[in-house]
Amino acid sequence: MTDPARIADLWHEIKSIVVPDLRGLFEEDADRLGKQVIEESGLRFDFSKTHLTDGYLAAFEELAQAVDFNGKRAAMFAGETINVTEGRAVEHTAERGEGRAESVAAAHEHKLRMRTLVEVIEAGALGEIKHVLHVGIGGSALGPDLLVDALARDAGRYDVAIVSNVDGVALEAAMARFDPHATLLIVASKTFTTTETMLNAASAIEWMQEAGVDDPYGQVIALTAAPDKAIEWGIDETRILGFSESVGGRYSLWSSIGLPAALALGWDGFEALLEGAAAMDRHFRNAPLRENVPLRAAFVDQLYSRCLACQTRAVFAYDERLRLLPSYLQQLEMESNGKSVKADGTPVYGHTAAITWGGVGTDAQHAVFQLLHQGTHIVPVEFIAVTEAGDALDPAHHQTLLVNCFAQGAALMQGRENAADPARAYPGNRPSTTILIDALTPHALGALIAFYEHRTFANGILLQINSFDQFGVELGKEIARSIERDGANGFDPSTMALIELALG
Ligand code: F6P
Numbered sequence: 001m002t003d004p005a006r007i008a009d010l011w012h013e014i015k016s017i018v019v020p021d022l023r024g025l026f027e028e029d030a031d032r033l034g035k036q037v038i039e040e041s042g043l044r045f046d047f048s049k050t051h052l053t054d055g056y057l058a059a060f061e062e063l064a065q066a067v068d069f070n071g072k073r074a075a076m077f078a079g080e081t082i083n084v085t086e087g088r089a090v091e092h093t094a095e096r097g098e099g100r101a102e103s104v105a106a107a108h109e110h111k112l113r114m115r116t117l118v119e120v121i122e123a124g125a126l127g128e129i130k131h132v133l134h135v136g137i138g139g140s141a142l143g144p145d146l147l148v149d150a151l152a153r154d155a156g157r158y159d160v161a162i163v164s165n166v167d168g169v170a171l172e173a174a175m176a177r178f179d180p181h182a183t184l185l186i187v188a189s190k191t192f193t194t195t196e197t198m199l200n201a202a203s204a205i206e207w208m209q210e211a212g213v214d215d216p217y218g219q220v221i222a223l224t225a226a227p228d229k230a231i232e233w234g235i236d237e238t239r240i241l242g243f244s245e246s247v248g249g250r251y252s253l254w255s256s257i258g259l260p261a262a263l264a265l266g267w268d269g270f271e272a273l274l275e276g277a278a279a280m281d282r283h284f285r286n287a288p289l290r291e292n293v294p295l296r297a298a299f300v301d302q303l304y305s306r307c308l309a310c311q312t313r314a315v316f317a318y319d320e321r322l323r324l325l326p327s328y329l330q331q332l333e334m335e336s337n338g339k340s341v342k343a344d345g346t347p348v349y350g351h352t353a354a355i356t357w358g359g360v361g362t363d364a365q366h367a368v369f370q371l372l373h374q375g376t377h378i379v380p381v382e383f384i385a386v387t388e389a390g391d392a393l394d395p396a397h398h399q400t401l402l403v404n405c406f407a408q409g410a411a412l413m414q415g416r417e418n419a420a421d422p423a424r425a426y427p428g429n430r431p432s433t434t435i436l437i438d439a440l441t442p443h444a445l446g447a448l449i450a451f452y453e454h455r456t457f458a459n460g461i462l463l464q465i466n467s468f469d470q471f472g473v474e475l476g477k478e479i480a481r482s483i484e485r486d487g488a489n490g491f492d493p494s495t496m497a498l499i500e501l502a503l504g
Pocket of ligand 1: 194
């Protein structure tokens with residue numbers, strides 16, 4: 001049982017700690033680097049340029065105990081119904097072999113089918129497949145897109161397009177590039193009801209029919225937790241790869257939703273991705289509070305968003321291969337924790353999820369870093385860099401990239417006084433975390449993404465919210481359906497005018 005009064009006191013205690021100046025922290029504690037760097041699964045997490053001190057750590061650890069972090073974490077791995085508002089377990093870790101034995105076994109069965117499918121497609125059982133057109137949106141697109149873009153750009157196996165927006169432009173661009181006779185159409189939707197995906201899928205089938213493909217449905221694979229809906233839609237049972245209802249959409253890239261990545265990378269690569277995630281699962285599940293890296297990152301998040309009222313956090317990938325990471329994290333973090341009530345329905349006072357934004361370094365330096373260095377907002381920054389170069393060019397490119405990344409973190413922290421010329425002064429004392437990856441292998445990316453998932457969950461536990469529902473997206477969908485059905489009737493004058501003007 002958690003004690004609300006004790007939890008409120010602990011938040012109060014944390015908020016009343018005097019915030020130190022970052023610049024003094026290394027001098028005050030000769031072992032700061034040792035204490036604030038954690039290495040795990042080939043990743044180095046450096047929290048030393050944040051304001052987290054021994055005092056904060058001890059207080060946050062007490063809070064973690066008071067909110068029953070250990071119990072909640074164990075409940076997730078045990079397959080208990082922790083998504084209370086939807087009455088579901090949360091079992092994405094079972095997809096990589098960690099969790100309740102029955103769920104791990106069921107996920108393994110799905111994986112065997114998925115692997116066979118990858119192999120039969122490779123062997124030409126669906127004809128000569130050169131192109132993969134994956135339609136899906138949100139969690140059914142962002143994860144696969146990130147994986148394919150980060151890991152498979154030079155794999156040379158299939159040309160993959162991930163199409164999400166219902167705006168036909170993206171679909172047309174893919175169709176213009178692909179040969180319909182040599183295209184595998186993947187329809188990815190957990191619910192198999194999402195308007196955008198179903199419309200894109202129908203248009204893609206039409207494109208195949210118009211091009212004279214004999215059996216377009218024979219070139220379709222459905223990835224879904226609702227096989228009945230896929231069958232109703234016209235897809236043969238044998239062409240459906242399922243996954244469990246207890247795998248949330250934004251946590252689903254490890255399930256059959258990862259098919260385009262498995263095709264693009266090959267099965268061994270996909271398996272290495274799962275193994276990397278499993279290594280992070282074991283760390284998150286077993287590491288004590290003090291060494292637990294997703295929990296430590298959540299302490300940093302809470303320190304800035306809830307205690308110091310920072311409204312946003314920025315993620316900059318200093319590697320072109322990770323350019324899609326910020327958008328992936330936006331869904332993971334904001335859809336999971338952008339809530340105003342706790343799991344028991346009572347209000348949360350103060351910020352929950354920070355607004356996640358970001359970009360790619362060095363481009364972002366020349367666009368948004370002005371505000372980070374001199375603006376009035378304090379934005380905790382996360383840098384992600386890879387030691388091994390991802391290109392075959394002169395090593396000078398990669399060296400310059402890394403030099404810039406490290407320089408930004410130092411500059412944010414150090415700042416520079418300039419009393420004579422305030423426009424050229426840098427306040428400094430601005431926080432950043434750096435994640436350094438040895439090499440961007442499937443294993444490392446698996447561990448990195450799993451780290452973010454567990455960090456998101458750890459934030460949810462500290463805030464006592466349910467990180468696994470997403471009712472906030474429903475109202476807009478409902479209103480869109482009503483406009484489709486009934487037109488402009490019954491809305492406010494602004495909405496009615498827009499509908500009448502643009503839709504007639
Ligand atoms: O509208 C939000 C959402 O439900 C996300 O949570 C989900 O990832 C996305 O839509 C797509 O849903 P589906 O996989 O069911 O098509």
